[in-house]
Amino acid sequence: xxxxxxxxxxxxxxxxxxxxxxxxxxxxxxxxxxxxxxxxxxxxxxxxxxxxxxxxxxxxxxxxxxxxxxxxxxxxxxxxxxxxxxxxxxxxxxxxxxxxxxxxxxxxxxxxxxxxxxxxxxxxxxxxxxxxxxxxxxxxxxxxxxxxxxxxxxxxxxxxxxxxxxxxxxxxxxxxxxxxxxxxxxxxxxxxxxxxxxxxxxxxxxxxxxxxxxxxxxxxxxxxxxxxxxxxxxxxxxxxxxxxxxxxxxxxxxxxxxxxxxxxxxxxxxxxxxxxxxxxxxxx
Ligand code: AMP
Numbered sequence: 001x002x003x004x005x006x007x008x009x010x011x012x013x014x015x016x017x018x019x020x021x022x023x024x025x026x027x028x029x030x031x032x033x034x035x036x037x038x039x040x041x042x043x044x045x046x047x048x049x050x051x052x053x054x055x056x057x058x059x060x061x062x063x064x065x066x067x068x069x070x071x072x073x074x075x076x077x078x079x080x081x082x083x084x085x086x087x088x089x090x091x092x093x094x095x096x097x098x099x100x101x102x103x104x105x106x107x108x109x110x111x112x113x114x115x116x117x118x119x120x121x122x123x124x125x126x127x128x129x130x131x132x133x134x135x136x137x138x139x140x141x142x143x144x145x146x147x148x149x150x151x152x153x154x155x156x157x158x159x160x161x162x163x164x165x166x167x168x169x170x171x172x173x174x175x176x177x178x179x180x181x182x183x184x185x186x187x188x189x190x191x192x193x194x195x196x197x198x199x200x201x202x203x204x205x206x207x208x209x210x211x212x213x214x215x216x217x218x219x220x221x222x223x224x225x226x227x228x229x230x231x232x233x234x235x236x237x238x239x240x241x242x243x244x245x246x247x248x249x250x251x252x253x254x255x256x257x258x259x260x261x262x263x264x265x266x267x268x269x270x271x272x273x274x275x276x277x278x279x280x281x282x283x284x
Contacts, residue, residue, distance in 0.1 A: 001083040003075075003090045007138050010052070010091050014140060017088075022049035026141035028132060031055035031092075032072040033081050036176040036184040040145040043173055045086040052139050053082045054091040056098065060106075061127030072189050091139070098134060106130045112159055112250040116152045116263050117274065120240055128153055129160050136168060143169045149176075149183050151261050151276045155250055175275075177203065183275050190271040198236035199268045202275040205230035205242075209262055213279050218256045220244040231266055240265035240272060247278055256281075 004010060017024060025044030029037050033055075044051040055078050062068040075092050082090050107129035118125055136144065146154045158170050176184050181203030182196075191199055209227040217223055228242045245252050247259040256279065263276035 001079070001087055001089065003079045003092060005091075005093055006097060007093070010089065010138050013089055014052075017050050018140075023143075024048055024139065024141045025051045026135070026139045026144045027051065027053045027087075028135050028144065028146075029053060029055055030057045030071065030186065031078050032074055032186040032189070033078045034176075034184045034186065036147055036149060038081060038085055039176050040147060040173050041082060041085045041087055043171065044143065044145050047171070048141075048143060050088040051086065052089045052091060052141065053078075053087045054093075054135055054139070056091070056093055056131070056135075058098070058127060058131040059095050060099070060130055061124050063121055063123055066121070067187075067190075070190075072186055091135075098131065107133045107160065107164075109156060109160060109163075112152070112156050115245055115250050115252060116241060116243055117265060118152075120265065120272075125153070125156055129156065132157060133160070133164070133166075136166060141168055143171055145171045145173055147173050147175065148276070148278070149185070150274070151263060151278070152250055155248065155261075181207070183273075185273065187271055187273065191268060195236055195268045195271065198234050199271075199273060201231050201234040201237050201268075202264060202266055202273055206262065206264065206275055206277055210277050210279070213256060213262070220252075220254055220256060220260075223256070223262065227262070227264060231264070236268055238267040240267060247280070 025048030027040045027044055057071050079090050106126050108126050113125040154172050161170055180200050182199050205227045208230050209223045212223050212226055224242045231237050231239050242264045244260050244262050247261045259280040261278050265274045
């Protein structure tokens with residue numbers, strides 16, 4: 001496995017693979033890799049001849065006052081994991097390699113990027129779409145792998161690929177959780193012991209919501225209120241949002257009468273965590 005830091009090196013490697021007729025899978029990440037990321041890598045390795053993993057803490061998707069500087073980084077650990085899981089190439093650019101001082105072209109989306117995380121992080125998806133477009137142009141993969149943990153991001157990327165006619169298959173992968181239900185996340189490392197225990201409220205509250213929906217509740221207000229009430233019982237937790245949206249458009253809905261995403265963002269102390277589940281009514 002190779003670890004490279006320049007766009008040129010990625011292109012040289014990819015060109016050679018394409019000449020050999022190899023298929024390429026791509027897993028974009030911000031690093032500090034855990035089992036959630038590695039499930040994407042494993043899927044890619046199983047479906048493609050070569051897998052590229054990018055490890056890049058992308059400055060343009062962080063807003064002012066967010067955790068860009070403190071975001072955890074450990075490229076040696078990440079590269080070792082990627083090698084063990086069968087990746088062929090890790091791309092770990094410096095910010096200057098991706099954004100020179102004249103950089104001024106962004107990929108902006110409307111609609112899907114107005115609700116949920118976009119309310120608290122208004123420039124986040126512009127940064128995500130921009131960096132993912134750049135990475136797609138650099139790696140030119142056949143398939144790219146994204147986690148359902150970031151469900152709005154997955155919907156946004158699917159839309160962007162359609163809208164901009166990118167010839168890349170987007171593969172969504174299920175959420176990988178800790179034993180107590182907490183969705184794995186690089187940001188979980190911010191939590192102290194008490195906060196870590198409190199963070200189980202995210203998955204627990206969603207399980208309550210899911211049970212309600214599975215028992216036939218179709219009012220979004222009622223389901224959202226039940227989830228919110230469970231989160232509010234936890235003193236260290238503060239709700240950012242609890243929202244049910246159309247699974248494709250990410251627009252709020254009042255009734256669960258189509259495929260929906262039930263999503264929440266919760267502050268545990270200063271750490272903002274997200275979780276979700278999808279629901280589609282089975283046809284009788
Ligand atoms: P990040 O490094 O947080 O930007 O995540 C990189 C990719 O890994 C994204 O597509 C995430 O959705 C995915 N991912 C992160 N955590 C998990 C998880 N617990 N389960 C599944 N996918 C995940």
